[in-house]
Amino acid sequence: MNTEQLMGIALDLAGLREVPGDSAIYQEGNGIRRVLIGIDARSAELTLAKMLGYDAVIAHHPIGGSATLNFHTVLGRHVDQMTTAGVPEELARSILAEVAESRRVLYSMSNYDHDPSVARLLKMPYLNIHTPLDEVGRRRMAAVADEVGAEATVGDLIAAFYDTFAEFRHAATRIEALVGAADRRVGRIVVSHGAGTNGGYPVAKAYFDHGVDTLVYIHCRPDDARRLEREAGAAKTLVVTGHIASDSIGINPYVARLRDEGLDVTPLSGILSP
Ligand SMILES: [Fe+2]
Ligand SMILES: [Fe+2]
Incomplete structure (x- = not known):
């Protein structure tokens, strides 16, 4: 399996056609059989994965790169949820414009390449899948x-x-x-x-x-x-x-799907057993 397929399975589970702004492949790879997955997985977990012989690391929360810098774009999904519930669209849009702009500015302050740079050095396939699993x-x-x-x-x-x-x-x-x-x-x-x-x-x-x-x-x-x-x-x-229990509820069906595909998956960093 390759990193694109790992992302594709999550999109499929969520019924999404495109990779949302808060999810990204930082380091591509193929021939993946053993996967480490965590709610948070950063440099320490990348190093651990290398030490223990894993083929890829999947994080739930955004780590850096475009998933951090474009994170604010997924906040627009609130507008759909709110209008479905009867909140006027104009009001929902104006609220979210402000919330999203704050996030954009906040996340633009981050060192968005710290962990992705470690994955590149280790040549460790690395991605994060956020909105699809939520x-x-x-x-x-x-x-x-x-x-x-x-x-x-x-x-x-x-x-x-x-x-x-x-x-x-x-x-x-x-x-x-x-x-x-x-x-x-x-x-x-x-x-x-x-x-x-x-x-x-x-x-x-x-x-x-x-x-x-x-x-x-x-x-x-x-x-x-x-x-x-x-x-x-x-x-x-x-x-x-x-937070952690609810994230686990979205992540576990994905872990089960990967196992069905024959992958060896180790959950860590907060993922609670189903
Ligand atoms: Fe989540
Ligand atoms: Fe979360």
Whole structure:
């Protein structure tokens, strides 16, 4: 297998036709049989892979190169998710334009070639797959939310997440209602994920202002959660499922696919067993 095929399988799982801006092949390679995959995989893991005889390293989070410099382009996926949920397109676009510009400037400050340069020196095939696997995770969690339905409580939803996904049961973090409370009715729900990163306060507020009762994020900054609690917490609920567990839910179907293809895959760096 080659690096392009490794990327292609993920695109296929997510139903995407193009490599999104936050995913990239840093060092191409072929004849790949043994793969090291991590939520984060950088220079240390590249060196480890070389020492232990792996043929390729796959990271989930963007590492550098175009995946860092073009990361902001995938934030536009929030606009699709928001308009589908009933947020006016003009409002969604204006919120995301600001969020994306901040990310663009922030990430342009980074040393985008540090880890890719190590992969080149080691001649270690190296890629990261971010949005495709988060999209897989989003769909899986959204399917559970659909099944639970609007009349259930947020507590029922959280219980269904634990029942369905061993990753949540294996996690050292817990699923929590950071805004609102678990005894509320779920009502209209959106799982907001698979769009680069969470949209923070402004995206959540727009959902709440336009009829969404329960919003699911995989993580949320405390300042954003506190502000949402003050402004919307009396009626709305934000469920945070946990970063590493939720990333694992998107990554594990991909690991299973690679194994089906005959590859020897070692997960590390946070990937929880399914
Ligand atoms: Fe992720
Ligand atoms: Fe992540």
